[in-house]
Each structure stands twice: as C-alpha cells, then as structure tokens.
Amino acid sequence: MTRFREATAGDLDAVVALLADDGLGKGREAPGDPVYAEAFARMSAQPGNLCLVAEDAGAIVGCLQLTVIHGLSRKGASRAQIEGVRVAARRRGTGLGQALIREAIARARDAGCGLVQLTTDMRREDAHRFYEALGFRGTHLGMKLEL
Template sequence: MEIRRATADDVPAIVAMLADDPLGATRETPGDPVYAEAFKDIDADPRQFLAVAVAEGEVVGTLQLTFIPGLSRLGATRALIEAVRVRSDQRGGGLGGTLIQWAVDTARERGAAMVQLTTDASREDAHRFYERLGFVASHVGMKLPLR
C-alpha cells in the first residue's frame, strides 16, 4: 500500500468513502461537480494535503491534512487531520492507524508542534480508535453551520 497526494481522478473514490456512513450519507452527493471545484482549491493550497491510500491500484483510504500557522504556543504550526475514511471492505485491518501515523509523521517532518482532529460526538468507535493512537479529548469542539 502507498499513501500519496490525491489527484483529480481520485475524487470520485474519495467522495464515495465520505458518503459511506450514516453521517456522510446525509450530507454528501457523489457525482456532484462541486467536488471537482473543491478539489482544485485544496490542491492549489500548499498548506493542504489531501492524501489517499492506494492498494492494488485502488483508493482504499483518505484523509486531509491541513497546516495552520499561529501565534499561540510561541508561533507554533498545528496540523489538523480531517475527513479520515477507510473503504468499508478494508476496515478493521489497520489501514486507519497507518493513515493516522502517516499524518503524524508528515506533520512532524513539516515542523508542526501539535496534531489535532475533531470527530463527531456520535462516533464512539472513532473516539476509542483515536484514544488508542494516543489522542486525548482535551478540548470541547464547537461548530456553527453556515449553510
């Protein structure tokens, strides 16, 4: 398996994984051209890394890694992990842990002082998964939907 930067050709497989769970099924629309435009914005931004895990020529996992420069913590850069997904037929085999470790290693290589992520409050299995990997639920996350 390899982890690499996503290409425009990977977008349909990524969106299919985003839509393949109870939450994603209510908010994603595979095939909508809006994803191609969003990909262009992500790909053009040097602080974004949309990664895919590829096995036997097929996209089997994804995550987005965002680097956020800041003033706090002595001007530290944070790395934000978002949209972690593993294709349903690949779950339970360690791929998720491999993706997260890749993200942590990449963040460290790029000088980030911290890696952070959010996970929906209803995703109890995901909470346990991240805790097993060393993440700590140290903050309360809040969101305000704008659309």
C-alpha cells in the first residue's frame, strides 16, 4: 500500500536518486553531493515548501516538490507550484504518478490555493500528455534564465 508523506532528511538519497533516474536528470543531478542536504534544509525551513514522497513497503517510489506561493494577482490568491515530479521506473504506468499529483492538488486546496501550476521540459512529450490527462492546460509560455 502506497502512502504519501512529507519527506525527511533520511529520504534525501532516495529522492535524489529518483531525480537523477531519467534522461534529463542524469545530466543535471549528482547523487551523493552534499549540496542536496543544504538545499533540503533551506527548502524545509521555508513555510509552504515541501518535498512530498510516495512510500511503498518502506521504499521511496515517487516524489515531487510542492510550494505554496502567496501573491497579489488574482485578488491575492495563493497558488501552488509543482516541480521535480518523478516516479520510480518500475512503478511508471501503474497510476502512482496520477495519485501523487492528486495528493499534491489536495494539499494545495487544503492550503487555500486557488491555482496549481507546474512547468515541464518541452522535450518531455509523455509528461505533457500525462499532465493534460489530469486537467492541466498549457496556457502560458514558461521562460528561464540560468544564473
């Protein structure tokens, strides 16, 4: 039985391994690097910012980052940002990813958010179909500037 919970520092190696376990992540992530512990501490200290994990039989099989952003637009609405969605290769196609996203949406709703947003790499065409099946729509063009 899969359960969803907020990640702890003890989950960090498993989460980073998931982040690195895909074509794009392999080139961006460095499992074992101490920078992740520092980043997790900063993230955990920020209210409304968490790493949500899916745990099954003691193993971390999915993760995402959920951040509540308070703003002025949309009449002062809060929004939730989903990032870094990953599901273990052996669990892809089983509905786990859908359940993980639905859990994140429920948590965003519980936090008073009026909108959930995410970005996905243009090269992740399967992910685009996945998010669209969950009701997400590509309504904006996302842009990044690497520093």
